[in-house]
Amino acid sequence: MAVKIKKEIADAVNNPDNIKVLASIDRHGNVHVVAKGSITVTEDGRIKYWELLESSQTNKNVTYALWFNKEIAINVITTDRRSYQIKGIPRVNLNAGHEYEENYIKAQEKNENNDLAAVYYIEPTEIIEETYSSRLAEETKKHPLYMHLDRLAKKE
Amino acid sequence: MSINEKTHWREKELSYDQVIDKYPDIPPILALKIDVSRRGIAYTDAAFAKVDSNKHHVEPFNYMIGHGKQISPIGLFLRDGSVICQGHQEVYDWTYRDPYILDVVDDKLVIVDNDRIFEEAKFWEKPDFYDKYTSNGTPMREIASARPQRLTIAPATKCHFWDVPKEGCKYCALFSAHRSANDEGDIRDDKWFSDVTETVEEALKQKGRYASFHMTAGSTLSGKEIFDDEVDLYIKTLKAAERVIDAKKFPVKLVASAFSKKQLQRMYEETAITTYTTDLEVLNKNLFGWVCPGKNRLVGYDEWKHRLYDAVEIFGRGNVDCGIVGGVETAQPNGFEDEQEALNNVLTEAEEIASHGVSFADCVWNTLPGAIFMKQKTPSLEYYVQLALGLAEVRRKNGLYIYTDDYRRCGNHPNTDLARID
Ligand code: SF4
Numbered sequence: 001m002a003v004k005i006k007k008e009i010a011d012a013v014n015n016p017d018n019i020k021v022l023a024s025i026d027r028h029g030n031v032h033v034v035a036k037g038s039i040t041v042t043e044d045g046r047i048k049y050w051e052l053l054e055s056s057q058t059n060k061n062v063t064y065a066l067w068f069n070k071e072i073a074i075n076v077i078t079t080d081r082r083s084y085q086i087k088g089i090p091r092v093n094l095n096a097g098h099e100y101e102e103n104y105i106k107a108q109e110k111n112e113n114n115d116l117a118a119v120y121y122i123e124p125t126e127i128i129e130e131t132y133s134s135r136l137a138e139e140t141k142k143h144p145l146y147m148h149l150d151r152l153a154k155k156e
Numbered sequence: 157m158s159i160n161e162k163t164h165w166r167e168k169e170l171s172y173d174q175v176i177d178k179y180p181d182i183p184p185i186l187a188l189k190i191d192v193s194r195r196g197i198a199y200t201d202a203a204f205a206k207v208d209s210n211k212h213h214v215e216p217f218n219y220m221i222g223h224g225k226q227i228s229p230i231g232l233f234l235r236d237g238s239v240i241c242q243g244h245q246e247v248y249d250w251t252y253r254d255p256y257i258l259d260v261v262d263d264k265l266v267i268v269d270n271d272r273i274f275e276e277a278k279f280w281e282k283p284d285f286y287d288k289y290t291s292n293g294t295p296m297r298e299i300a301s302a303r304p305q306r307l308t309i310a311p312a313t314k315c316h317f318w319d320v321p322k323e324g325c326k327y328c329a330l331f332s333a334h335r336s337a338n339d340e341g342d343i344r345d346d347k348w349f350s351d352v353t354e355t356v357e358e359a360l361k362q363k364g365r366y367a368s369f370h371m372t373a374g375s376t377l378s379g380k381e382i383f384d385d386e387v388d389l390y391i392k393t394l395k396a397a398e399r400v401i402d403a404k405k406f407p408v409k410l411v412a413s414a415f416s417k418k419q420l421q422r423m424y425e426e427t428a429i430t431t432y433t434t435d436l437e438v439l440n441k442n443l444f445g446w447v448c449p450g451k452n453r454l455v456g457y458d459e460w461k462h463r464l465y466d467a468v469e470i471f472g473r474g475n476v477d478c479g480i481v482g483g484v485e486t487a488q489p490n491g492f493e494d495e496q497e498a499l500n501n502v503l504t505e506a507e508e509i510a511s512h513g514v515s516f517a518d519c520v521w522n523t524l525p526g527a528i529f530m531k532q533k534t535p536s537l538e539y540y541v542q543l544a545l546g547l548a549e550v551r552r553k554n555g556l557y558i559y560t561d562d563y564r565r566c567g568n569h570p571n572t573d574l575a576r577i578d
Contacts, residue, residue: 027577054564064577066236067183093237095564096304096365097281104364116364118237 002045002123009084009127010041013076022049024061024072032057039074047074047088047122050107054117062120066090071125083130088122095119159247159254169536172269182541183574185236188274190540190570192232192267193520194483196245196255199228203258204244206265212279213286213302215243229279231303232258232267239280239304239567242522251523252533280304284362290354292347299348299355305367305564306409307359309352311393312386314341315374317450322528325437325448327484329526331374341374344389352396360400368565369397369428372411375450382454386412387419394427405430409560411479414455414463420470431560432467433517435479436460439505446490465512473513474556482543482570483521483535495539503546510554516547517561518571540570547571552578 005013012018016037023033036058038050051059065072071087094100095118107114129135139146160166172191176184207214212229228243245255257268258277267274283302289295301308314334318324324335334341342348359366371393376386390412411433415423423429436457438447444460445452451460467476485491485498492498506516520540523530548571551558558572559565566572 060577063236067185067577092235095237097233097278101362101364108363 001125003125003127005041005045005047005086005124005127009076009086010045012078012082012084013039013041013047013074013086015078017079019077020074021077022058022062022072022074024058024065025070026057026061027064032061034058036074039076042121045124046091047086047124049120049122050103051117051120052107052114054115056117059117062090063093066093066120072122074122075130081131083132085128085130086124087126087128088124090120090122092121093118094121159249159251163252165253170538172274172537175538175541178538179541179545181545183236185234185275186238186544186570186573187537187541188267189234189238189240189573190520190544191537192240192256193242193568193570194522194534194537194540195253196251196522197232197240197242197258197267198247198255199244199258200260202260203265204228206260207279209282211282213282215301231280232265233278233280233304234275238563238573240277241303241568246525248525250531283307283359283365285355285358288358290351292351294347294351296351296355296358299351300359302359302366303370303567305365306370306566307356307366307368308370308372309393309397310373311344311371311389312341312373312376314339314376316377317375317448317454319377320450320453323450323453324528325451325481326487326528327437327447327481327521327523327532329524329530332526334374344392349392349396352393353399356397357400368407368409368560370409370411370560370566375413377454381416381419383413383415383419387415387423391423391426394429398428401428404428407431407560407565409433409565411435414451414460415467416463417466417470420463420467424470430471431475431477432471433477433479433561434460434464434467435481435517436464436509437479437481438484439480439502439509440485443485443487443491447484447487461509464509464514468513474515475559476513477515477517477558477561478509479517479519479561481521482518483540484529486535486539487529487532495535498535499539499542499546502543503550506547506550507553510550510556513554513556515551515556515558515561516571517558517566517569518543518547519568520570544570544574548574548578551575 020036020039021033022036025031036049040048042048071089073087075085077083103119104116107116214227215230230243232240259266259268265277267277285296313331315331318335319337379385406428408429410429414434438444441457444457464478521534523532558575561572563573563576
């Protein structure tokens with residue numbers, strides 16, 4: 001089921017200075033992860049990205065996910081070291097028509113060597129705050145026994 | 157009385173849902189595309205009301221077939237970026253199955269069957285060149301047509317296999333407006349070639365629209381050697397296009413007759429082409445003779461195959477495709493009555509041909525008005541799904557690619573759609 005992306009996270013995704021990666025699996029279950037600078041959150045709350053390489057493994061995997069209702073995952077790492085994971089199901093591969101052509105022209109404005117295989121739209125299904133300090137606090141609260149004893153030794 | 161009440165076809169074959177459950181490797185949206193291609197799709201009045209001829213690609217008739225009453229869009233877009241290459245189909249009382257319905261729900265175009273909504277769809281968009289004219293005053297839409305990502309030119313609108321009555325392929329409705337022996341089809345003079353140059357130049361101003369240049373035509377048998385004049389026509393047409401394209405080689409999808417090695421060599425050396433498709437149509441020697449009598453008499457099944465293999469020597473493994481009309485091997489009275497037997501036959505022969513470096517482009521056989529086979533019964537959805545999966549596996553096993561007959565540069569072949577995730 002679709003979930004709403006909070007403004008703080010959408011801003012993080014839409015900030016071009018932040019690093020964004022996309023992880024997907026192929027039809028045999030092999031994992032693949034790549035950086036995707038074009039990932040953004042649209043006004044209607046979907047994830048959008050440009051797939052520039054038609055024959056890339058990511059293009060195949062995202063099509064696979066679209067066809068068989070599987071999740072892909074993205075992670076955004078901000079310049080101040082926050083990290084958010086968004087899982088989602090690709091719903092649309094837009095590869096022709098005027099809306100696609102507008103994106104194609106913008107992709108070429110960025111780099112004249114760019115082609116554009118497709119614009120993908122992904123419906124977010126789960127959002128996990130992955131910033132280390134938040135995750136540490138969360139997991140320590142849930143599983144306080146998971147730690148090495150030396151960390152509890154009395155300090156001299 | 158509905159078609160189903162007459163034929164009870166729904167009770168005699170697996171439903172869409174049963175097929176999806178039984179074959180988990182078929183993407184449900186691709187199974188839908190296959191089924192719509194098999195059964196056709198009829199537009200409701202509400203769907204027709206959504207057609208905007210300024211925005212959508214409509215034709216006063218199916219440009220390849222050349223008859224029909226209604227102005228209709230010629231294809232649909234699905235959300236996975238694949239296409240259905242069919243416009244509105246009239247509901248004829250002689251068809252065996254009811255077509256799908258294109259309707260409007262919540263202001264969206266949707267594909268419906270038995271009151272169930274399957275997918276949202278969009279009409280193909282009109283090419284920007286469509287309302288323009290060449291300097292000769294020719295409407296550019298009469299020079300070229302398009303799919304969402306390919307530009308199409310048909311250099312000859314007559315297929316001369318029909319010169320001898322009933323020698324054309326029995327499932328074929330292409331160019332059926334030009335079948336009488338004294339009809340030469342549309343004229344291709346110097347004016348036409350200059351119109352081609354101008355139309356291609358104009359089309360390429362639409363950035364991002366075309367991923368391939370497609371040429372196909374009816375077969376031209378004349379020349380010193382059979383098909384020599386057809387080769388000349390393709391070369392001249394390509395040269396007219398090449399005048400405005402700054403590359404020696406570019407993506408050209410050529411679907412043509414089975415040319416000799418000498419003819420293919422010429423095409424390869426003199427034009428931009430790097431891939432080539434020629435269609436055996438039905439992968440069975442005996443049925444080929446019955447279904448494609450002209451091709452059989454003038455070239456023959458074994459020679460057609462040979463020419464495919466010769467083409468691999470010129471273009472390389474995986475750059476030569478063989479088109480087939482999947483399902484026509486079950487046409488009666490001479491075709492296979494048992495679908496499993498038909499499938500085994502087709503896939504065994506496909507395996508042999510693919511081992512020589514030839515890929516397949518499988519069209520879904522649909523019975524169209526204008527075809528000798530128009531009142532035949534096509535096979536079940538299960539058959540078409542097994543065929544698409546089987547042919548995809550044959551290609552994978554033989555390490556072959558699919559380029560200009562793929563989901564994007566063509567879009568009409570379920571088995572090549574599957575290559576998207578290989
Ligand atoms: S060769 Fe056969 S399929 Fe092609 S146009 Fe002629 S009759 Fe039709």
